[in-house]
Amino acid sequence: MNQDILFRNNVKIKGKGKQSMIFAPGFGCDQTVWKSVAEAFEKDYQVILFDYVGLGHSDIHAYDSKRYSSLVGYAQDVLDICTALDLKDIVFVGHSVGSMIGLLASLRHPEYFSRLVMIGPSPCYLNDPPHYYGGFEKEELFGLIDMMEKNYIGWANVFAQTVTNNPELPEVKRQLEERFCSTDPIIAREFAEAAFFADNRSDLKKVTVPSLILQCSNDIIAPLAVGEYMHQHLPTSMLKIMAATGHCPHMSHPEETIRLITQYLNEASVSVVGSPAVRGVTL
Amino acid sequence: MDEQLDQAPCGFLTLSEDGFILAINQTLLKILNYNQDSLIGQHVNSILTVPARLFVQFYFFPLVKLEHRVEEMYISLVNTKGEEIPVLINALLKREKERTVLDCILIPMHKRNEYENELLLAKKETEEALKAKHKAMAELETTLKKLEIQKEALLELNQENQKYQIETKKELELARIIQETSLTDPINNDQFQMEVFYNASGELSGDIYGIYKIDPYRYGIILLDVMGHGISSALITMTLHSLFQRLISAGFPVDLVMKELDSHLHKLFHNNEEARHYSTAIYLLIDTDKQKIDYVNAGHPPALWQDPNGTQYELSSTAPPLGTFEDVVFKTNTFTYKKGGRLLLYTDGVDPLASNYLAPLLRKTALLPLCRLKQEILTCLHNEKNVYHKSDDETFILVDFK
Structure with missing residues (x-):
């Protein structure tokens, strides 16, 4: 049973530490996106990487349209892995929608988690005027899904083909194939719908695990207003505004990402867990 | 920017690594309806539709990061009028002296886009x-x-x-x-020779008969046919049997026997009209001493009597079937006979088509032994059954008076 889950989610375990640290990729990505960041934690933590069912090198036969039609299904993947490895008090690091997946998992089994680190999270991408600004209108999100289709996202080898005339970068090619090419177009579309049309705003106040929100500058996917909303509604959360721009600081600015996570975890280990004093914005 | 690139038949754009516009050619400015100054230094997002901004974040920049180039990516631009311009973009990361820049060419693809939309629609x-x-x-x-x-x-x-x-x-x-x-055996002695045939359409029969020697001179022969056939009819024959056996053996007169059987049926169904069955019956009381036969036929097919000289008489029904009307008076008929006569009693199953073939057959076989007559009747019955597939209980009794 345990072996089945580890195979299903292509779970990889590295590192020397006692405490476990699990890295959840964001929308449409597999575990290779964590390459630079995860390696930095291997000396102090047991690092766990995985792919959601339907992505990367997961067992695509385990994909079930119904289960993965909402983020709860993906959260169950995380819980299944924690149960299979008998994990407790782990540090969960999620990117983008991966953050929300971890947050949902922590509601079901708070005892599995000691800290949530969320990079560019958003509880709801849709605008809900007049009080909530998620950043997007419904048509715009459907436009993105259409654009994915027209770029054959999920079609095998489409992106990898472009690499063949770049022989000096074989490592990149392998990484790319893993990242973009093992996804099925239907799964890609269903994941997009589950991720972009989710509204988990009402879940924020129920979270009991302390959290760090890493907010990029000029992130159009998760704008600053959304990061602040998260911080206001998440009990015992800390918000850090990064110098990094864009939506993928773990790829574009791994050093800053590693530094902020390390800093947070070190502070957390000396401060009283869950103290309101942890709340605050560091610029 | 040199003249050739500025006026090239495709859009050209140089971006900083984090997406800010460093250079843009005239072709692209024309497409977008902008002048140069308003775009330099702006983020590329300002010329992208919202879905394209998202897509570029999710796929374009990560690809550039990993592969240092992008080929054939479809995105959509937006011009100053808010019109959407679908384009294909190729990008190449280039290291200059102090910075890394991203050169992009963009080719509008309105027609191709419409065609692809159609294809996607068809695919969906x-x-x-x-x-x-x-x-x-x-x-x-x-x-x-x-x-x-x-x-x-x-x-x-x-x-x-x-x-x-x-x-x-x-x-x-x-x-x-x-x-x-419960059926009695035919009597074969110095007075009579008999042949009997009894055949149920199913396992059980609605026909019943009895042949009794009452005393040295008197014999009783009764044949009944309870309406219908099968189990219910058979059950009724058994109740009638126990009654007529006692009455006949005790030597009761013919009319009284019939009356008792009639009352018995009335009593039986007194409180149950739905189950009511009636029965045809013929009872003959033969006195060999006086060579006289008393009989009552209650709704039964006529028995046939044939004198030794071949003259036939029908012992026809003179009363309704047993169990039909209350207060029926059964009147005894009597005739005297000569030795050498022949008697045939049968139920309607033996002549299912009422073709009256029995009388001629009886005449034709007058000189043949009884067993031959029986054979002839059975042959006729067999042939008729083959033609009409009719099935009813069949009983006949043949008696030669010695």
């Missing part, structure tokens, strides 16, 4: 159709499974049924033996 429709087909298949499979289960249940039921049938058949066979046991 096909997928929907496939989905519908799979759904229909799944439903069919469910139905098939249900049918299988029903079939299993039916088979089981059928087995139970067969078991029940076998048991019932056994029971009926036992009942048939009991019914036939």
Whole structure:
């Protein structure tokens, strides 16, 4: 049973530490996106990487349209892995929608988690005027899904083909194939719908695990207003505004990402867990 | 920017690594309806539609980061009028002296885009159709499974049924033996020679007869046919049998025997009109001393009497069947006979088409032994059954008066 889950989610375990640290990729990505960041934690933590069912090198036969039609299904993947490895008090690091997946998992089994680190999270991408600004209108999100289709996202080898005339970068090619090419177009579309049309705003106040929100500058996917909303509604959360721009600081600015996570975890280990004093914005 | 690139037949754009516009050619500015100054230093997002901004974040920049180039990516630009311009973009990361920049060429693809939209629409429709087909298949499979289960249940039921049938058949066979046991044997002595044929359409018969020697000179012969056939009729024959056996053996007069049987049926169904059965019957009381026969025919097919000289008489019905009307008076008929005469009693199953073939047959076979007559009748019966597939209880009694 345990072996089945580890195979299903292509779970990889590295590192020397006692405490476990699990890295959840964001929308449409597999575990290779964590390459630079995860390696930095291997000396102090047991690092766990995985792919959601339907992505990367997961067992695509385990994909079930119904289960993965909402983020709860993906959260169950995380819980299944924690149960299979008998994990407790782990540090969960999620990117983008991966953050929300971890947050949902922590509601079901708070005892599995000691800290949530969320990079560019958003509880709801849709605008809900007049009080909530998620950043997007419904048509715009459907436009993105259409654009994915027209770029054959999920079609095998489409992106990898472009690499063949770049022989000096074989490592990149392998990484790319893993990242973009093992996804099925239907799964890609269903994941997009589950991720972009989710509204988990009402879940924020129920979270009991302390959290760090890493907010990029000029992130159009998760704008600053959304990061602040998260911080206001998440009990015992800390918000850090990064110098990094864009939506993928773990790829574009791994050093800053590693530094902020390390800093947070070190502070957390000396401060009283869950103290309101942890709340605050560091610029 | 050199003149050639500025006026190239495709859009050209140089971006900083984090997406800010460093240079843009005239072709692209024309497409976008901007002038140069308003775009330099702006983020590329300002010329992208919202979906394209997202897509570029999710795929364009990560690809550039990993691969240092992008080829054939479809995105959409937006011009100052808010119009959407679908383009294909190729990008190449280039290291300059102090910085890394991203050179991009963009080719509008309005027509190709429309064509692709059509293709996608067709693809979606096909997928929907496939989905519908799979759904229909799944439903069919469910139905098939249900049918299988029903079939299993039916088979089981059928087995139970067969078991029940076998048991019932056994029971009926036992009942048939009991019914036939109640039948008397034909009397063959110095006075009479008899042949009897008794055949039920099913296991049990609605016909019953009795032949009794009452005393050295008197003999009683009775034949009854209870309406219908099968188990219910057979049960009634058995109640009638026990009654007429006692009455006849005690030597009661013919009219009294019939009256008692009639009352018995009335009493039997007094409180149950639905179950009411009636019965035709003919009873003959033969006095060999006086060579006289008393008889009553209650709704029964006429018995045939044939004198030694070949003259035939019909002992026709003079009363309604037993169990039909209350207060019927059964009047005894009497005739005297000569030795050498021949008597035929039968139920209507023996002449199912009422073709009256028996009288001529009786005449034709006058000089033949009784067993031959019996054979002839059975042959006729057999042939008729083959033609009409009719099936009723059949009984006949043949008597030669010595």
